[in-house]
Amino acid sequence: MKAYDIAIIGAGASGLAAAIEAKRTAPQKSVAVFEHLPRVGKKILATGNGRCNLGNLNADTHAYTNRSFARHALTEYNAESLIDFFESMGLFTRADGEGRLYPLSNTAASVLDALRFECERLGVQFFCDYKVSTIKKTNSIFNINGEYSAKKIIIACGGKSSPAQGSDGSGYPLLKNFGHSITPLAPALVQLVTDTAKIKALKGVRASAKLTLSTGGEAKGEILFTDYGISGIAAMDLSRFVCPDKKAILTIDLLPDFDVKKAKSAVFAAAKHNPGLGCEYLLGGLVPKALGTAVIKSALGFLPKTAKEISEESAKKIALELKGFTLTLKGTKSFNDAQITKGGADVRQFDAHTMMSKTVANLYACGEILDVDGACGGFNLAWAFASGRLAGKNAATA
Ligand SMILES: Cc1cc2nc3c(=O)[nH]c(=O)nc-3n(C[C@H](O)[C@H](O)[C@H](O)COP(=O)(O)OP(=O)(O)OC[C@H]3O[C@@H](n4cnc5c(N)ncnc54)[C@H](O)[C@@H]3O)c2cc1C
Structure with missing residues (x-):
């Protein structure tokens, strides 16, 4: 069975950010990302009408649901940090009059390219066309679908919205099986x-x-x-x-x-x-x-x-x-038309400073699967990137 230090489930915005931050924090640790679509980051291509509104200058003060939980990630990885994160990969951004951040290229594909090329450069291993349906923990090691093992797991599966882009809700049972509660789910930004x-x-x-x-x-x-x-x-x-x-x-x-x-x-x-x-x-x-x-x-x-x-x-x-x-x-x-999912994994069961489960050691979650959502304007990707980076850094450090 192939073993990794860190396994990330879902190669969306939060999963890719987590992978980059984990590898930058601990280059010697092995990081694998499992994605059930044939390619990584498909949803990113659809964001901002193909232009990807990747963040907002005001994200750290924005009224997210569960704002007090989200605050730590959004303060540590604020808009300035997000701009630097992308500049470190060669992607420059510009802000419009309402603080919405877009890539200077004005194309979402360049955002995805920056993230996936950085993952590849850092040696992140991708498994595409690979759906994770069971994760079990035995003697502090996580077993993924009975085929791979990892010391740390980051669940970055997104919510239920826009299932054509991969987020079909299959991440929730993975967390539920570890005893995590899921708050009521509803389509939002719809x-x-x-x-x-x-x-x-x-x-x-x-x-x-x-x-x-x-x-x-x-x-x-x-x-x-x-x-x-x-x-x-x-x-x-x-x-x-x-x-x-x-x-x-x-x-x-x-x-x-x-x-x-x-x-x-x-x-x-x-x-x-x-x-x-x-x-x-x-x-x-x-x-x-x-x-x-x-x-x-x-x-x-x-x-x-x-x-x-x-x-x-x-x-x-x-x-x-x-x-x-x-x-x-x-x-x-419906969820088919929605940009995000309202509700998700109950944030009271996660540590806001690390994104780690309070009940299952070395299990992390980030992005839309958690019960945090924001308005239109780049706030949801800002949360995905910030929480993903926080989870990645902590999974690689601890
Ligand atoms: C049309 C559209 C436009 C949007 N525009 C914007 C915008 O401009 N700005 C903004 O801030 N937000 C926007 N959003 C919202 C934003 O895209 C999401 O909030 C963000 O992508 C969430 O990131 P995530 O990594 O948590 O989840 P996702 O991006 O949904 O990624 C989850 C990944 O996990 C994979 N996955 C799921 N389950 C499994 C499994 N069991 N095994 C393996 N892989 C799995 C999925 O295939 C997917 O690739 C938009 C959303 C949509 C649908």
Whole structure:
């Protein structure tokens, strides 16, 4: 049976980062990475619409779930450290106005290449097309599928989201078999499914909005109306707050920078300015035309023919609707469409300073398999890289 010092299960962002950090910490130790897809890091290629938003300058202060657990990794391996980590492999980055980090090449493939070439340079051994389905520990040695052994194991299998990219949830049973608990799992950073009666004519319409859920949670940014509900960055961010079993009302503020008074003045002024204007054009200076029409219909129950029919009272109703266009939330799209998994291995059973299990010595976990998640903007890869590096360093040191 081939024996390794450190075995890493999963060659995604966190697994590759763990492998690099382990080898850099202890070059003499043997490190193997087991990946059930035919190639390593497939998901990285799909990130950031093929551009890979690999981190965020504000990740160390971002509101992750289980933030207090995540803090240590994100402080030790903060944005500066992440930039240096990639520069040490020859990959340079740039930040956009919101602190989102991208490779200077603007292609996700160059991020994956940097990671895998560094692994190869350091002598990490890859086993692709190799699914790990059982890990047993006997006399302090881990046995993988009855075929390989390792002194240390790092579980970096990701969650259940986007299974086409390898993360099919098969990492959870590996941890469960060691007595670890898994908190409830749900798709997140995923599109919202709503009642569509009010938005039937809006497919493809984009707007800038603030979204609020009646059960708690809000998000601001671009939204995209679809034939099933709402997509766009703000909708994806809000999905982290959706409780699958609770009915909720989604309120869309289409003029987040206006108060109701200012919105009413704008609507009434537009009506007064051109009384002969068709009402479908009335809100054209505030929101896209089709959305304006839907808002007026929802506010007044019908679409008046021309602007001269808009009274001050109607203008107020329209303004209130612009500030609070509501839809009934039915849920979210599935794990197949989700960027991340909400929930995961209970972080109370892991040491935040090392990523090692508190109950099974020399068993580590990192990345999305743990119950830590962040908003869109590079925060999830930042967590994957930081926690992977922390696990890799500690597995190689201890
Ligand atoms: C379309 C899309 C776009 C995204 N864009 C961004 C973005 O721009 N910025 C950002 O921060 N985040 C983004 N994310 C989220 C981010 O990709 C993940 O949070 C991150 O990849 C998690 O890293 P990980 O290593 O924990 O898991 P994964 O990247 O999922 O890697 C897990 C690996 O383990 C392998 N594996 C699983 N089970 C087994 C097993 N039993 N045996 C062997 N191998 C196994 C899988 O095949 C996979 O390669 C995006 C996600 C998606 C789906």
